[in-house]
Amino acid sequence: MKQGKLLYAGKAKSVYRTDKKETLIVEFRDDITAFDGGKKDTLKNKGSYNAGVSAFFFDYLEKHGVKTHFLQVLDERRMAVRTLSMIPLEVIVRNIAAGSIVRNYPFKEGTKLDPPVIVIDFKDDSRHDPMLNDDLIVALNLATPAELKKIKTIALEINRLLSALLAKQGIMLVDFKIEFGRQGKTIRLGDEISMDSMRLWDRKTKESLDKDVYRFNKGDVMATYNRVSRRIMTGTAGPAAIKKKPAAARKKGTVSSGKAAKPKTKKR
Numbered sequence: 001m002k003q004g005k006l007l008y009a010g011k012a013k014s015v016y017r018t019d020k021k022e023t024l025i026v027e028f029r030d031d032i033t034a035f036d037g038g039k040k041d042t043l044k045n046k047g048s049y050n051a052g053v054s055a056f057f058f059d060y061l062e063k064h065g066v067k068t069h070f071l072q073v074l075d076e077r078r079m080a081v082r083t084l085s086m087i088p089l090e091v092i093v094r095n096i097a098a099g100s101i102v103r104n105y106p107f108k109e110g111t112k113l114d115p116p117v118i119v120i121d122f123k124d125d126s127r128h129d130p131m132l133n134d135d136l137i138v139a140l141n142l143a144t145p146a147e148l149k150k151i152k153t154i155a156l157e158i159n160r161l162l163s164a165l166l167a168k169q170g171i172m173l174v175d176f177k178i179e180f181g182r183q184g185k186t187i188r189l190g191d192e193i194s195m196d197s198m199r200l201w202d203r204k205t206k207e208s209l210d211k212d213v214y215r216f217n218k219g220d221v222m223a224t225y226n227r228v229s230r231r232i233m234t235g236t237a238g239p240a241a242i243k244k245k246p247a248a249a250r251k252k253g254t255v256s257s258g259k260a261a262k263p264k265t266k267k268r
């Protein structure tokens, strides 16, 4: 597959055309931003950690019946994906109160939200991603009522699958943001699912294992991304190929390259 022209460059990812109209390449860059781009840095290997975890989750979700844009891993930071017409919604699923809902509503941080709370924001940086409701989404022609229902059903299924997967690694899925797109009439999960778009807490210590480490200067964010990506991808539920650690790592009980392990590539 030949990488073509740059189609779009976001804050942390670039999307390229390929020689096939129906296929794009997503590149995870080393850029990290927070607070609407108010805080910015470039951190070595960050792109490969997020690419690895995203590919791992997409692969896992596909195997469990969720339709995604993921096709195959190309290298440490690039993946081939299906071309989608993206829907400008940020669908956030919350299992535990944290972040903006604690700032904006009278929730105490750490309160369990059962059933999970879905919040949908309008993906529009110039308006600071305002929160929408179902009527606004339909009135703005962003999605039909049937599509919205489908999106919420898929979001809850993803939450169920990923919460269970992460729980096996002693990780709590506090919340996450996902985006969807259309391929014809089919709604597919697009964008990424990574430490940049999730809140993850260690079950025992409640330590942040995600971008909050960067947002709130809680420590060495790349050391956190390195550790958590390994913890996620070497779990019992992952593809067999990535369970194996290099010999050096097996001896020391840690992986020495500083880069995220690559999930098994699989063409769909």
Ligand code: 5GP
Pocket (backbone or CB within 6 Å): 090, 092, 098, 099, 100, 101, 129, 175, 176, 177, 196, 197, 198, 199, 211
């Ligand atoms: P909050 O609304 O509390 O800031 O974010 C809720 C969850 O959605 C967090 O896991 C956060 O990382 C994710 N999230 C919200 N907005 C964005 C965004 O614009 N980009 C990314 N990557 N994640 C977001």
